[in-house]
Amino acid sequence: MSEAKIACRNLWKLYGSDPAGLLRRNHNNPSIETIRAEGYVPAVRNVSFDVMPGEILVVMGLSGSGKSTLLRCLARLIEPTSGEVMFEGRDILAASERELIELRRHKMGMVFQHFALLPHRTVLDNVAFPLQVRGTDRHSREARAREVIELVGLKGREAYYPRELSGGQQQRVGIARSLAVGPDVWFLDEPFSALDPLIRREMQDEFLRLQKVLNKTIVFITHDFDEAIRVADRIAIMKDGVVEQLGTAEELVTCPATPYVAEFTRNVAHDRLLSVRSIMAPASARTPDAAAVQAQALLASVARQVLLSERPVDVVDDGGVLVGTLARNGLIDALYGKEACA
Numbered sequence: 419m420s421e422a423k424i425a426c427r428n429l430w431k432l433y434g435s436d437p438a439g440l441l442r443r444n445h446n447n448p449s450i451e452t453i454r455a456e457g458y459v460p461a462v463r464n465v466s467f468d469v470m471p472g473e474i475l476v477v478m479g480l481s482g483s484g485k486s487t488l489l490r491c492l493a494r495l496i497e498p499t500s501g502e503v504m505f506e507g508r509d510i511l512a513a514s515e516r517e518l519i520e521l522r523r524h525k526m527g528m529v530f531q532h533f534a535l536l537p538h539r540t541v542l543d544n545v546a547f548p549l550q551v552r553g554t555d556r557h558s559r560e561a562r563a564r565e566v567i568e569l570v571g572l573k574g575r576e577a578y579y580p581r582e583l584s585g586g587q588q589q590r591v592g593i594a595r596s597l598a599v600g601p602d603v604w605f606l607d608e609p610f611s612a613l614d615p616l617i618r619r620e621m622q623d624e625f626l627r628l629q630k631v632l633n634k635t636i637v638f639i640t641h642d643f644d645e646a647i648r649v650a651d652r653i654a655i656m657k658d659g660v661v662e663q664l665g666t667a668e669e670l671v672t673c674p675a676t677p678y679v680a681e682f683t684r685n686v687a688h689d690r691l692l693s694v695r696s697i698m699a700p701a702s703a704r705t706p707d708a709a710a711v712q713a714q715a716l717l718a719s720v721a722r723q724v725l726l727s728e729r730p731v732d733v734v735d736d737g738g739v740l741v742g743t744l745a746r747n748g749l750i751d752a753l754y755g756k757e758a759c760a
């Protein structure tokens with residue numbers, strides 16, 4: 419039995435007059451050429467993956483690659499054409515409308531790029547709104563709203579109206595609102611895309627800080643690979659509705675499965691992404707050198723030492739135990755040489 423929080427299997431979403439019929443006529447696996455030739459839009463094609471509890475899965479891809487459709491299918495805001503979506507082991511495609519509403523109200527939080535705050539309500543009322551919808555009494559919902567407002571760093575602005583806040587602050591209100599109901603799962607569709615780069619970075623840091631405290635299961639859409647690297651545990655790269663590769667940022671960068679993935683990851687500075695552990699050579703047990711480097715350190719932070727050392731540098735884990743060595747040529751190969759993909 420899978421322990422995944424969310425699992426989708428063979429998920430399809432095609433737009434057109436009779437997408438289910440198209441799938442049936444083509445053994446549930448029509449080619450993209452057939453789909454297009456018959457006048458259908460291939461939004462999501464045969465996508466399967468698991469999102470584990472506490473994991474941040476980032477979905478990336480160019481505009482139109484199917485990211486939002488996929489995300490909405492996971493929450494069943496859009497009805498998939500076929501396939502399976504399991505939420506905590508429950509088939510949500512079999513859930514009734516009432517069960518779905520309950521699930522979304524209690525278990526799912528959503529934040530979108532253009533988060534529609536209610537303009538005539540204060541920050542406090544905006545954040546408390548989902549609880550009001552749920553029927554929570556005023557005292558409890560306001561207490562909870564104040565708690566999450568503080569969590570996102572907006573304490574003191576409870577009585578402001580959205581128009582009195584900056585874009586970043588408004589997005590924080592959106593985030594607080596989605597957190598008010600205490601969801602287990604968070605769906606974030608380009609939550610920071612509308613913000614300018616500095617604020618965006620600040621929000622990413624804030625988001626990571628929050629996630630450390632909250633430990634949600636998160637599906638996060640972005641079209642920015644730098645953002646993906648910063649926030650993701652794993653990244654799924656989509657093209658024309660298909661997940662071309664799903665893996666850690668390191669895997670995507672060092673072993674891109676397709677030219678499209680390679681194109682996405684081409685400009686990533688390897689030394690700021692790869693850890694010593696990912697390229698070190700194994701070592702047999704012995705006492706490490708005093709100048710050993712940490713296995714989880716980024717290559718950028720150890721490059722000088724390794725390049726200036728005549729001998730391979732020892733690598734130790736958190737506990738100071740020798741776990742490998744890193745030689746100058748190993749570092750040069752990883753940064754400038756040909757990648758070694760298994």
Ligand SMILES: Nc1ncnc2c1ncn2[C@@H]1O[C@H](COP(=O)(O)OP(=O)(O)OP(=O)(O)O)[C@@H](O)[C@H]1O
Nearest residue numbers: 433459460461479480481482483484485486487488
């Ligand atoms: N209601 C709809 N009817 C027909 N086609 C649609 C509909 N919604 C989305 N599509 C198409 O499905 C494809 C995937 O769209 P989707 O919005 O999921 O892409 P995306 O990767 O999220 O793009 P963006 O980054 O621009 O938001 C696109 O070709 C889009 O035009």
